[in-house]
Amino acid sequence: MSEAEPQPVLFSREGEHLAIITLNRPESRNPLDQDTQDALIAAIHRLDTEPGIRVAILTGAGTAFSSGGNVRRMSAAASGPAERTPAQSRQYYRHGIQRIPLAIERCEVPIIAAVNGPAMGAGCDLACMCDLRIAAESARFAESFVKLGITPGDGGAWLLPRVVGFAKASEMALTGDPLSAAEALACGLVSRVVPDAELMDAARAIAARIAANPPQAVRMTRRLLREAWNNRLETVLEFSAAMQAVAHTTADHKEAMAALREKRKPVFRGE
Helix, strand or coil: CCCCCCCCEEEEEECCCEEEEEECCHHHCCECCHHHHHHHHHHHHHHHHCCCCCEEEEEECCCCCECECCHHHHCCCCCCHHHCCHHHHHHHHHCCCCHHHHHHHHCCCCEEEEECCEEECHHHHHHHHCCEEEEECCCEEECCHHHHCCCCCCCHHHHHHHHHCHHHHHHHHHHCCCEEHHHHHHCCCCCEEECHHHHHHHHHHHHHHHHCCCHHHHHHHHHHHHHHCCCCHHHHHHHHHHHHHHHCCCHHHHHHHHHHHHCCCCCCCCC
């Protein structure tokens, strides 16, 4: 990326506790190319390392959330995936886009996907990597890999069934057909649909509700929810007991109980 080119991902802070991550290649509908992958992973890492961040919003610049893979580069005769050996392609995915779901999984800060337009292929999967999703009325979603004669290389076959259920995920992945925002709401892919002009305000409102809670309890609850995706009940109960033991010792827990007794608004400091 030359110095004249815009940053592929923007990172900004709003107020004390909110971070906004914006995919910033609107002219090409925010593809998840190598530069964007690197910048997005760096932004996700900042969520855990910058003091005070309690919640983040991920969105796209322009009229698209993300078009997914860069189809132009994919079809380039000299450098496209078809020219790589299978071993090279395996490493390309492992050290490329597959880093994103792992980075989001490890992040402790909840991430809200504000889907402002089409979320196609890997763009749809990126939305599924987030903790919750709200959509503008113009948003569309497609697990469209099959249309290009390929499969989800970014973890979509693991992510999508956990969000919409196996049958709906199968329909989406095997047909590759897009869903409207209303259809995405009906199957649970998103939790809310709002007019385009209201999307970021709606995302900020949800973020504020999350940020108002004790931040350590929010982080531990997010971790429990993530672990519960993959483990048996007995394992999750054991993990829950350990997390709860830690939560009981926090100053924010004591503040919450005191505020409840005193009938006042609590002040949480993340301690």
